[in-house]
Structures are given as structure tokens and as C-alpha cells.
Amino acid sequence: MRVAQASLRNKVILSVVGWGVVFVFFFPVLWMWLEGLKTEPQAASSPPTLFFIPTLSSFQEVLSGDFPPYFINSAFASIGSTFLVLVLGLPAAYALAIRPVKRTQDALFFFISTRFLPFAASLVPLYLLARDLKLLDNIFALTLIYTTINLPLGVWLLRSFLLEIPNDLFEAARVDGAAFRHEILRIVVPLIAPGIAATSLICLIFSWNEFFYAVNFTSSVAATTPIFLVGFISGRGLFYAKLAAAATVSSLPVLLAGWIAQKQLIRGLTMGAVK
């Protein structure tokens, strides 16, 4: 009886400490939401306004203003590059998992090394190439760059999911004389659908939040949501409520994607090493 009480007391103490820490970490996100729901005078008051009647006017202002084109560009680059990662990455992962090629390890090593190549390595030539081909401020060029960033991750991650499929299934299909394309479409894709979903979400997260190439390779036509936020660096007067509303809307897709893919997030972030 006393043991049970002691363990309950421990549980309560740990819960209080834990929730305290979580509150501190989550608070800036909560504060961003709250600021977005304030009026401008409330958002820029001293001392800060803690109690107020929420209003959606800042969100309305952001969504009806010049923000939507940035959002659409982000969506195009993220979804487009994720699609390309799957189209290129799935066959490659298949070759490296189900039908191992000679030097499989070398190939895997090559892919992962490019993921960690700093952007400093290729920035200048890519910039000059994009400039000469008139591809600066072009959303297709940005999409191709994001494909490059995410493809190594995609190959490793998809391969880690493919390795979980029993080999017998493929052997059976091969005995039936199924052609390679059929094998991929009819057997592989349905079996690793959860893996494909997880890979897509991870790719979306990385490309949606990407800033370096976005700020250096685009200016107006192809600018993505982070670039819209750059306009707030100086604070744009005192439009803090609008700033917070824009920040909320910009980060919402990835926040939702990450929360949905929570279980797979860790796997994606460690290239499939940690499940």
C-alpha cells in the first residue's frame, strides 16, 4: 500500500516537472497563435496584453493580401519535389533493397554523403548556371533543387521500408513472370504505402521550411512563404499581430504534417536508422 502511494507521488511529481518543461518549450508556439488573434494595438502594448477577446482580422488581412501567391509557390515546390523524389527514389531504393546490386554500400554511401554536403559546396556554380539559363526566380528550378536535397533521404528511407517486406513475396511474383514495372506497381507500392506516406511527409517538411535557396534563388515571381516573412524583419512598423498571423499560417502545414507523421518522424530524421 505504501509502495503504491509512493509510486503515485513520484508519478505526480514527474508529471508536474514534465508538463512545466513542455509548457516552456511549447509556449512560443502558443504565443504566436495568441498574438495572431489580437488586434494590432493589443499585440504591441506595453506591458504585453494577456487577456483579450480574440479576433481573426489579422488572419483575414494576411489571407486576402499579397500572401497567397507565396503560399502557392511553397506548395508547388514542396509537392512537386516530393513527387520527383518518389519517382526517382522508389526504383533506386528497390534496386538497393530487394535486388542488391554490387557495391550497394558504396551507392548508399554516395547518396547519404550528398545529403550532408553543405550548400556552400555547390551554391556558386548552381547560382551562375541558374542565372545564365535565366532560371533565377523560377519555381521549377527551386523544385529541382529541393528534389536534390530530399532524394538521398528518400532513397534511404524508402529502402528501410522495403527491407521490411518478406522476400518470398517478390520471389513469388517473379515466378509468375511479372514484369519489373508490374512488380513495382502491384506489389511494392501497396505494401509500402505507409512508408511512401512517411517519406512524403518528411520531404514536405524539409522543402516547405527551406530558406537558403529560396532567399538566394528567388525574388518575386517564385518567392516562397519564408520570403514573405523576410518582409517582417524590420517589424514593418508595428504590425505584430499580422506578423504572428502570417507566421502561424506559414508554419501550419508542416506542423500538421509533423504531428500526423509523428511516429515516422524519428525514422525520417535519422535516415531510417532509428525506428
Add this chain to the structure above:
Amino acid sequence: MKTGASILRSVPGSGGGRVGPAASVSRREAWARRLPLLPAFVYVFLVTQIPFALTVYYSFFSWNLLKPGSFRFAGLANYANLLTDESVRNAVWNTVLLTVCVITISVVLGTAVATILNSEVFGKGLMRTLMIAPFLIMPTASALIWKHTLLNPLYGLIPYLLKPFGLGRVDWVGQFPMVTVVTVEVWRWTPFMMLIILAGLQSQNPEVLEAARVDGANALQSFRRITLPLVRPFIELGALLGSLFVVQTYDSIYMLTYGGPGQDTTNIPFLLYIVAFQGYSIGQASAIGVVAVIITIIVATFALRTLFSIFQVEARR
């Protein structure tokens, strides 16, 4: 050993993938196997390796984009400049300082949070969900929120809360720029460390801990002797993968301090941006790029060794 642990079972180090039924395959078969790999391979090769080769090439030339016809061979002059340039040394120092501080603090905090989340607490699932939010929020967005709504000396919440401690009018971004950048990055990377270390803790067999408790080990002893050795590879993996990302920090610096005041928070990526896109010194920027690659290769070699050792630990089970 506990099964169903949280690490992938394949071992790239031991030949990789699955061994096919036939030991030797015909040439045609070999090509058929390699073919699906080719599009991805060729694409990645074209977009990463050729530009890098060009970066190395440009690094031996003096070339300013704003001066037509300034392209001429410079030998090792760009590299010599790197060695003597005060701002380069400053950027290297800032990069090291930022990376070491962020990784150390976020590993310690991440371990603490993971330990709490691995024990019996109320609302574990919701805690975890809320805890990963800082990692998911767009860095440009969170930097703005920190700078303008939390740290602003006039309207920000934090100076207001710290007023009783005599810190009410502190301009954090202006007076303590590096502290600010480190704080925001620690806030962002702690959830990342927490996730990886939590996965390690969850792969632990609770029976072993129970046995240790029966044998009279206290909580601290069993943490140090049993839990820590087990999660060590996970901590190492988190720290090394984290460093590879933190070394590249650019968004937060751009949004919070723009590398300043002066060059107080200019790291290597930000310096590269300044040299390439403000100074248009292509040769000099390329030399910085080459040095950045060399530093990254050193860190990445350790990271990959850890990654593969985790794969292998799992394979032995």
C-alpha cells in the same frame, strides 16, 4: 536480448540488402538490377558533384561578378586570404561556438525530457506532441516570433517577465546576439534530441532495470550503469546528425541578427552569403565553400561511423 528494438535491422556494412538466390548473375541480369538505380544516381551526380567540381575550380580564380573580365587565375591566393582574413577566423569561431553550445545544451535537455517521457507520467502522448512543435515550426517564422514578440525590449513578453529581476529593459538581440541565437536554436533542436534519445530509452528492457533495483541499485546508479551505456549510441547519433544541421544554420541568423551586430554572429554559411551575394567575389566564396566541405567531411565521417555502428549493433542481436 530484447527483440523489436527500435533500430533498423539491415546492415549496409555487411554487404547490404538481401543476397539473391544466385551467387553469380549474368551481365544482362546485372544491368537489369542496376537500371532502376540509374535515374536517381545520375540526377544526384549531375546536380551535386559537377557543381562541387566547379566550386573547386573557381576557388583558384579571382573573379568578381560586378567587374566584367576580372576572371583570372589566382593560384592559392583565395586560400591564403582565408588564412589571413580576420572575418574568416571570426566566422569559423562563431560556427564552432554556436554548434558546440547548441548541441551540448540540447543533448542535456533532450535527455532530461526523454527520461521524463519514458517514465510513468500523465498525458505522455500529448506532452510528446506539444514538445516536437518547436522543431516543426518554420525557422524563419519562429525567429520572427522570438525577436519581435518575445524578446522585444518594449513590447516583448520575456523582458516583461524578467522585470522583477532587473532585466526589464534588456535588448537581447542587440546586447546578447549569440546568446539569443543559441537560445532559439536550442529551443529548436532539443525536441530532435529528445526524439532520438527517447527511441533509445524505449529499446531498453525494463526487466533489466527491475533486476538491478532488486539487487539494490538506486535510480542514479542504474541510470549511469545500465541506461546510459545503452542510449549512448543514440546520443552520439543525435549529436552528430544535429551538428551537421547546426553547422549550416542560416535562417535564424538571417532573421534574428543578420550576422551582427558587426560580425558577432556571422558563421561560415552567413559569411559565404555575404561574400558571394553582397561582395560578388566568386573565387573567394568558392574557397570558403571548399573549406566548409572539408570541415563537414570530418564531422560526417564520425556521423556515418556512428550510424553504421548502430546498424551493426542491431544486426548482432
